[in-house]
Structures are given as C-alpha cells and as structure tokens.
Amino acid sequence: MGKFTVDADWLHWHQSPSKPEFVVPEGAVDAHCHVFGPGDQFPFAQERKYTPCDASKDQLWALRDYLGFSRNVIVQATCHGADNRALVDALNHSNGMARGVATVKADITDEELQALHAAGVRGVRFNFVKRLVDALPFDSLGTIAEKIKPLGWHIVIYFESQELPELYDFFTSLPTTVVVDHMGRPDISKPVDGSEFALFLKLMEENKNFWSKVSCPERLSLVGPEGRYEDVVPFAREVVTRFEDRVLWGTDWPHPNMKNHMPDDGHLVDVIPKIAPTEALQRKLLIDNPMRLYWAD
Numbered sequence: 166m167g168k169f170t171v172d173a174d175w176l177h178w179h180q181s182p183s184k185p186e187f188v189v190p191e192g193a194v195d196a197h198c199h200v201f202g203p204g205d206q207f208p209f210a211q212e213r214k215y216t217p218c219d220a221s222k223d224q225l226w227a228l229r230d231y232l233g234f235s236r237n238v239i240v241q242a243t244c245h246g247a248d249n250r251a252l253v254d255a256l257n258h259s260n261g262m263a264r265g266v267a268t269v270k271a272d273i274t275d276e277e278l279q280a281l282h283a284a285g286v287r288g289v290r291f292n293f294v295k296r297l298v299d300a301l302p303f304d305s306l307g308t309i310a311e312k313i314k315p316l317g318w319h320i321v322i323y324f325e326s327q328e329l330p331e332l333y334d335f336f337t338s339l340p341t342t343v344v345v346d347h348m349g350r351p352d353i354s355k356p357v358d359g360s361e362f363a364l365f366l367k368l369m370e371e372n373k374n375f376w377s378k379v380s381c382p383e384r385l386s387l388v389g390p391e392g393r394y395e396d397v398v399p400f401a402r403e404v405v406t407r408f409e410d411r412v413l414w415g416t417d418w419p420h421p422n423m424k425n426h427m428p429d430d431g432h433l434v435d436v437i438p439k440i441a442p443t444e445a446l447q448r449k450l451l452i453d454n455p456m457r458l459y460w461a462d
C-alpha cells in the first residue's frame with residue numbers, strides 16, 4: 166500500500182494499448198504528457214484536487230518507444246502543485262529526450278528558474294480549469310510572465326471554452342509565446358464554424374504568438390472510442406491546416422481525470438493522419454514545431 170490512496174473513481178492508464186496503424190515519422194515528439202509520482206518518492210501536493218495512480222518516467226519512456234515517438238514534453242500536472250521535483254527528475258533521466266513545462270509561484274527566484282532551465286524546462290503553465298485549481302490572480306501570473314520572459318520560455322494556458330471571453334484580454338496581454346492546451350477545449354456539440362470556436366480561431370489568427378495543442382479528442386468527443394473520436398477531427402483539422410506552423414500534438418498520457426473511458430494510446434495516434442492529412446503537415450506537427458519550441462538550443 167503506497168503513501169497515497171488513489172481516488173475511488175480513478176481510471177488507470179491503459180495497460181496494453183494497441184500498436185498504432187499510423188507510423189509516426191522518425192524523431193516525433195509527444196508534446197503533452199505527465200508523470201505522476203511515484204507518490205512514495207515524489208509526494209502529491211497538499212492542495213491537489215485529485216489523487217492519481219502512479220505514472221512514472223520509466224513507464225512514460227516505455228510508451229514513447231512502443232508508439233514510435235522519440236521525445237516527450239512533460240507538463241506539470243496540478244496534483245503536484247508547484248513542486249516540480251517529479252518533473253525535474255524525469256527530465257534529468259531522459260538523456261535530453263524530454264523537456265518540461267513547470268508550475269511556479271510568483272515569488273520564484275531567478276536562481277530557481279535557472280535551475281529549472283538547466284533541467285530542461287522551457288515554459289510555465291497557467292491553469293484556469295476550476296475543477297483542477299484555484300487559479301492565481303492575474304497580477305501574480307503577470308509577475309511570473311515577466312520573470313520567465315528573459316529565459317525565452319513560453320506560457321501554456323489551460324481553460325475551457327466558456328471561459329475564453331472573460332480571459333481573452335488577459336491572454337492577449339501576455340508577453341511571450343502562448344500555447345493553448347487542447348484547442349481551448351471546444352464544446353464539439355456546437356458547430357465547427359459557430360461563434361464559440363470562432364473566438365478561439367480569432368485568438369489564433371490575430372495573435373501570431375499563440376500556438377495550440379490539437380490534443381485530447383478523448384476529452385472532447387461525444388462519439389467516444391467506439392466512434393474513434395471522429396467528431397473532434399473537423400475541429401483539430403481546421404486548426405492544423407490554418408495554423409500549420411503553430412500546432413503541437415500530445416498523447417496526454419496518463420490521461421488524468423478521465424471518467425467515462427480510458428483511451429487506447431495507439432488509437433489516439435491513429436487520429437493524427439486524419440487531422441494532419443499530408444506528410445508535410447505531419448512533420449510540422451510532430452517534429453518541426455515542437456523542436457523549434459523546445460529544442461531550439
């Protein structure tokens with residue numbers, strides 16, 4: 166029995182994903198995934214809103230190899246709060262094949278930021294999803310943005326589509342490259358050419374410093390795994406084809422807080438050629454864009 170009790174309704178990540186039919190190009194980057202603990206070694210944060218099962222760096226590397234990827238971008242998840250030790254440990258054991266996105270507080274020092282940079286962190290995440298965090302006030306986030314800017318880092322933002330109108334002006338005031346998680350989580354029961362998704366497309370169109378992850382069909386889909394997440398494809402393809410130089414893709418392993426099903430990671434990879442229908446788009450999505458953002462040096 167570990168130190169932490171996993172949430173009763175927690176779904177364990179897939180133990181035997183299928184081999185994808187789509188063969189990812191050599192050098193591909195899984196640009197959105199997490200490590201959890203192990204809790205005995207890297208305790209979960211006091212202020213967390215969920216307690217997951219462990220998902221270690223070695224298990225992540227095993228999935229990476231199995232799916233045919235070469236590199237990972239590990240995003241600090243809220244269950245670890247602003248304690249980035251599990252993330253840094255993973256980066257330090259990645260042979261340079263992983264980069265990180267951390268969570269920090271406004272009082273972080275330049276020395277601490279330098280240490281994160283040396284480990285491979287290249288961004289911070291601002292999370293506005295209420296079931297996951299009590300978001301920091303805008304002035305604290307502004308302080309963090311100014312502190313990380315000289316390092317050349319970017320800011321990853323996570324929010325749900327209904328929050329975008331309220332957050333829009335704050336987002337566009339950010340002074341760095343900004344990466345939107347999961348296309349701003351569109352409500353895909355609404356039309357792809359409707360007003361809600363149009364606001365997200367406008368954000369991307371009018372602000373060339375904005376990028377988007379075209380990840381997480383499993384969180385957005387209404388047809389689910391049986392329908393191979395087909396209903397999300399028009400949204401993601403629109404973003405990939407319009408903003409081909411500013412898109413990233415990731416598995417989101419180990420898929421925290423999935424309540425209705427646990428995706429087969431192989432099936433998620435098989436969505437890629439549907440949203441990026443040409444080899445040139447696939448290369449940008451999986452190699453050129455993430456390499457530019459995370460391995461520029």
Ligand SMILES: O=C(O)/C=C(\CC(=O)C(=O)O)C(=O)O
Nearest residue numbers: 241242243244297417421422
């Ligand atoms: O993994 C994701 O991207 C999404 C999450 C978890 C998360 O972001 C976090 O804990 O920080 C979610 O929607 O529950």
